[in-house]
Amino acid sequence: xxxxxxxxxxxxxxxxxxxxxxxxxxxxxxxxxxxxxxxxxxxxxxxxxxxxxxxxxxxxxxxxxxxxxxxxxxxxxxxxxxxxxxxxxxxxxxxxxxxxxxxxxxxxxxxxxxxxxxxxxxxxxxxxxxxxxxxxxxxxxxxxxxxxxxxxxxxxxxxxxxxxxxxxxxxxxxxxxxxxxxxxxxxxxxxxxxxxxxxxxxxxxxxxxxxxxxxxxxxxxxxxxxxxxxxxxxxxxxxxxxxxxxxxxxxxxxxxxxxxxxxxxxxxxxxxxxxxxxxxxxxxxxxxxxxxxxxxxxxxxxxxxxxxxxxxxxxxxxxxxxxxxxxxxxxxxxxxxxxxxxxxxxxxxxxxxxxxxxx
Amino acid sequence: xxxxxxxxxxxxxxxxxxxxxxxxxxxxxxxxxxxxxxxxxxxxxxxxxxxxxxxxxxxxxxxxxxxxxxxxxxxxxxxxxxxxxxxxxxxxxxxxxxxxxxxxxxxxxxxxxxxxxxxxxxxxxxxxxxxxxxxxxxxxxxxxxxxxxxxxxxxxxxxxxxxxxxxxxxxxxxxxxxxxxxxxxxxxxxxxxxxxxxxxxxxxxxxxxxxxxxxxxxxxxxxxxxxxxxxxxxxxxxxxxxxxxxxxxxxxxxxxxxxxxxxxxxxxxxxxxxxxxxxxxxxxxxxxxxxxxxxxxxxxxxxxxxxxxxxxxxxxxxxx
Amino acid sequence: xxxxxxxxxxxxxxxxxxxxxxxxxxxxxxxxxxxxxxxxxxxxxxxxxxxxxxxxxxxxxxxxxxxxxxxxxxxxxxxxxxxxxxxxxxxxxxxxxxxxxxxxxxxxxxxxxxxxxxxxxxxxxxxxxxxxxxxxxxxxxxxxxxxxxxxxxxxxxxxxxxxxxxxxxxxxxxxxxxxxxxxxxxxxxxxxxxxxxxxxxxxxxxxxxxxxxxxxxxxxxxxxxxxxxxxxxxxxxxxxxxxxxxxxxxxxxxxxxxxxxxxxxxxxxxxxxxxxx
Numbered sequence: 001x002x003x004x005x006x007x008x009x010x011x012x013x014x015x016x017x018x019x020x021x022x023x024x025x026x027x028x029x030x031x032x033x034x035x036x037x038x039x040x041x042x043x044x045x046x047x048x049x050x051x052x053x054x055x056x057x058x059x060x061x062x063x064x065x066x067x068x069x070x071x072x073x074x075x076x077x078x079x080x081x082x083x084x085x086x087x088x089x090x091x092x093x094x095x096x097x098x099x100x101x102x103x104x105x106x107x108x109x110x111x112x113x114x115x116x117x118x119x120x121x122x123x124x125x126x127x128x129x130x131x132x133x134x135x136x137x138x139x140x141x142x143x144x145x146x147x148x149x150x151x152x153x154x155x156x157x158x159x160x161x162x163x164x165x166x167x168x169x170x171x172x173x174x175x176x177x178x179x180x181x182x183x184x185x186x187x188x189x190x191x192x193x194x195x196x197x198x199x200x201x202x203x204x205x206x207x208x209x210x211x212x213x214x215x216x217x218x219x220x221x222x223x224x225x226x227x228x229x230x231x232x233x234x235x236x237x238x239x240x241x242x243x244x245x246x247x248x249x250x251x252x253x254x255x256x257x258x259x260x261x262x263x264x265x266x267x268x269x270x271x272x273x274x275x276x277x278x279x280x281x282x283x284x285x286x287x288x289x290x291x292x293x294x295x296x297x298x299x300x301x302x303x304x305x306x307x308x309x310x311x312x313x314x315x316x317x318x319x320x321x322x323x324x325x326x327x328x329x330x331x332x333x334x335x336x337x338x339x340x341x342x343x344x345x346x347x348x349x350x351x352x353x354x355x356x357x358x359x
Numbered sequence: 360x361x362x363x364x365x366x367x368x369x370x371x372x373x374x375x376x377x378x379x380x381x382x383x384x385x386x387x388x389x390x391x392x393x394x395x396x397x398x399x400x401x402x403x404x405x406x407x408x409x410x411x412x413x414x415x416x417x418x419x420x421x422x423x424x425x426x427x428x429x430x431x432x433x434x435x436x437x438x439x440x441x442x443x444x445x446x447x448x449x450x451x452x453x454x455x456x457x458x459x460x461x462x463x464x465x466x467x468x469x470x471x472x473x474x475x476x477x478x479x480x481x482x483x484x485x486x487x488x489x490x491x492x493x494x495x496x497x498x499x500x501x502x503x504x505x506x507x508x509x510x511x512x513x514x515x516x517x518x519x520x521x522x523x524x525x526x527x528x529x530x531x532x533x534x535x536x537x538x539x540x541x542x543x544x545x546x547x548x549x550x551x552x553x554x555x556x557x558x559x560x561x562x563x564x565x566x567x568x569x570x571x572x573x574x575x576x577x578x579x580x581x582x583x584x585x586x587x588x589x590x591x592x593x594x595x596x597x598x599x600x601x602x603x604x605x606x607x608x609x610x611x612x613x614x615x616x617x618x619x620x621x622x623x624x625x626x627x628x629x630x631x632x633x634x635x636x637x638x639x640x641x642x643x644x645x646x647x648x649x650x651x652x653x654x655x656x657x658x659x660x661x662x663x664x665x666x667x668x669x670x671x672x673x674x675x676x677x678x679x
Numbered sequence: 680x681x682x683x684x685x686x687x688x689x690x691x692x693x694x695x696x697x698x699x700x701x702x703x704x705x706x707x708x709x710x711x712x713x714x715x716x717x718x719x720x721x722x723x724x725x726x727x728x729x730x731x732x733x734x735x736x737x738x739x740x741x742x743x744x745x746x747x748x749x750x751x752x753x754x755x756x757x758x759x760x761x762x763x764x765x766x767x768x769x770x771x772x773x774x775x776x777x778x779x780x781x782x783x784x785x786x787x788x789x790x791x792x793x794x795x796x797x798x799x800x801x802x803x804x805x806x807x808x809x810x811x812x813x814x815x816x817x818x819x820x821x822x823x824x825x826x827x828x829x830x831x832x833x834x835x836x837x838x839x840x841x842x843x844x845x846x847x848x849x850x851x852x853x854x855x856x857x858x859x860x861x862x863x864x865x866x867x868x869x870x871x872x873x874x875x876x877x878x879x880x881x882x883x884x885x886x887x888x889x890x891x892x893x894x895x896x897x898x899x900x901x902x903x904x905x906x907x908x909x910x911x912x913x914x915x916x917x918x919x920x921x922x923x924x925x926x927x928x929x930x931x932x933x934x935x936x937x938x939x940x941x942x943x944x945x946x947x948x949x950x951x952x953x954x955x956x
Contacts, residue, residue, distance in 0.1 A: 200617035208639045208647045250790040258804040259777040333505040
């Protein structure tokens with residue numbers, strides 16, 4: 001996790017895959033991931049806080065097509081769980097209890113986009129069967145459901161914070177580059193200060209100054225703002241560079257000769273040239289900020305229970321018995337990899353695209 | 360020489376700004392701490408007010424800053440409410456452990472990265488280079504958190520490494536060599552984790568710096584003169600590439616410090632990281648401020664060291 | 680030679696004692712060093728005429744025209760445009776003045792925003808000066824396209840779809856949008872191939888007749904501009920060393936630099952004479 005070297009974070013897969021396809025592939029993957037997370041209520045079989053105290057730390061439920069008697073069934077099914085007589089505290093598959101998997105079922109209610117109530121879920125099994133694709137945690141909560149809902153929180157945090165950082169970067173870098181002089185000096189020195197501090201300690205420090213006992217959504221909001229505020233310096237520097245070269249372009253000079261105001265020049269000619277850098281920075285910052293939120297929550301300093309951030313999903317791994325006995329608790333962490341991969345691929349493809357666009 | 364004085368002044372200025380920032384932090388928080396105290400029915404209002412006066416809460420801000428800055432410079436960084444010891448001694452022990460871990464991790468990372476980067480640059484375009492680039496990219500997608508957890512899992516499952524801490528419980532009774540071995544076995548995983556996390560970026564930078572150096576006209580001329588390849592790499596290209604790399608060293612101190620927090624918490628290494636986290640959770644303000652200041656000092660010192668190294672190694676800086 | 684009969688002989692532009700210094704600071708130190716780009720320049724430009732401003736690179740030609748077109752502010756000196764002391768005007772009053780002086784750059788590609796269509800580019804000055812409605816601006820843009828010899832149906836093409844010569848025509852059309860009195864061509868032909876140069880020169884001559892324009896032609900190429908310039912001013916190391924009418928300059932060059940310039944093209948003399956005929 002590194003705030004440095006955003007310029008060299010690119011991949012070298014260009015020899016393998018054409019960059020045009022890479023951009024579309026990455027964007028498609030990203031879109032898919034975000035859609036699934038956005039409609040978590042639909043894709044998840046259970047509600048985000050549904051517990052089943054009878055099934056703590058249940059292993060991931062396997063899908064079967066052939067039952068115990070060797071018969072093939074077109075509709076997949078899952079087995080029930082019973083206490084394992086050999087290993088105390090864990091579960092074994094009970095092949096006598098068969099629960100077919102149904103699609104487009106009615107389940108617990110949720111709100112689409114926070115507004116429209118619905119009860120439709122993509123798949124589910126009838127009670128008392130449970131379908132735990134990624135297993136369950138100490139309270140018997142489905143990890144897959146929590147992963148999807150957690151994605152809403154962590155991805156939202158990353159996206160909003162990245163947008164904030166980049167916005168600040170555009171404003172500050174734009175002003176510094178366009179006006180130059182003492183404004184430029186002052187802003188860039190300030191940026192150097194921010195770059196020189198260890199970012200995690202900075203986050204901690206600001207988090208420490210905030211009161212501990214405030215509402216969860218307030219914590220979330222404050223967290224996002226803090227993460228976003230800490231990271232403006234690098235985008236600002238890059239955008240300043242673009243603005244510096246853009247304002248010397250002859251068409252800007254010509255427009256100035258026509259009597260264009262500064263606002264017009266910035267809006268019409270200078271800032272549009274920063275869009276490429278802005279997009280690339282967003283693609284690079286979002287995964288970093290998602291990771292920042294996850295880390296803070298993991299350490300207990302971010303959003304707390306019951307908000308299912310990805311960080312809180314991983315927090316239980318700090319306990320010895322979880323780490324040694326319940327391997328499926330790692331799965332949410334592994335699922336983070338494709339998310340980051342998609343973002344880095346997009347950033348890389350964007351950077352290559354920028355180099356080839358004639359400007 | 361002017362370059363050095365400039366960098367020194369810059370470092371001092373940075374520290375002053377950070378101290379002001381830390382002090383500002385201190386201003387919000389003690390109010391909260393005393394508020395929390397006030398809520399406690401067992402603490403009388405007079406005691407709270409007395410404590411407030413004691414901490415000089417009724418004086419103006421610049422005066423308080425001056426007092427605080429002066430006492431910090433003398434070595435008194437306040438008192439930890441939860442550990443019930445002066446902050447300075449608490450910090451010192453923990454800082455030593457963190458420095459120890461991060462130094463080893465940095466050495467390890469660079470010792471691995473330099474040969475990899477050079478070799479990659481020297482064989483640019485071959486499948487070895489591509490494989491190297493691919494693996495560094497793959498490593499970059501793995502979040503540090505996950506990596507450390509996997510290492511922890513490794514320790515738990517295989518039992519080759521202890522699961523946390525810096526020393527075993529019976530450390531005091533070991534002889535010298537056993538003590539050394541004990542510590543080594545304890546820092547192996549955290550250091551390895553830190554090194555692996557910072558490795559990809561380093562390799563990437565070293566490779567590009569070397570490639571740029573190798574492409575420069577005077578290297579090509581030297582090659583044309585028939586200078587053998589290894590000599591070319593190490594005696595000619597590497598010194599040329601060292602300028603950006605030394606700056607990178609200064610920069611990587613920051614990432615290393617940040618990453619060390621996570622690794623220390625996960626692997627229970629008794630460094631500044633867990634201390635900081637605990638302090639925030641228990642509202643132990645002086646400790647928080649102390650850690651922030653100390654880590655900033657390390658960072659600034661690291662960058663200054665890099666500047667000095669740059670001055671010593673790159674004659675172009677000296678001429679300017 | 681411009682065939683347009685000369686109007687009243689009062690000058691359109693009068694530049695007196697123009698000087699421009701550039702000060703550069705070394706970063707993080709207080710050391711400054713000054714570059715004297717232009718020193719004590721006097722120039723007179725007559726209405727409806729064409730002045731050629733020649734000199735080697737770094738002689739200060741571009742600086743003079745940048746000051747004239749109000750892109751830069753001179754350190755000292757006076758600029759009188761159409762009887763008005765330009766530099767004494769308050770900032771707000773400069774806007775109407777800017778419409779009357781337009782500049783065409785050497786590289787048409789960099790002078791056109793690659794993201795804007797031809798129609799948008801030409802109409803931009805009208806947009807900036809808040810003139811006319813959208814439809815009026817569009818029809819004016821199309822009209823100008825016709826004048827410079829570009830088909831109106833290319834209105835929605837991007838600059839990269841045009842050739843170098845065509846881009847320069849676009850730039851000229853844009854410059855004419857506000858009906859300027861003075862058009863400055865800062866090495867506008869140097870970046871083009873000979874065929875395009877010919878065509879643009881012809882276009883410029885026609886436009887001068889059509890709109891009674893005054894031209895300032897900045898160039899290295901004495902030969903080319905001698906074809907259409909009425910007067911020539913020679914610049915050397917930041918000063919104007921000679922200003923004469925074209926035939927007089929060719930016949931009696933005074934300053935050693937001018938003589939060098941003329942001597943540098945003995946073999947082309949016949950071509951020059953051919954062109955000026």
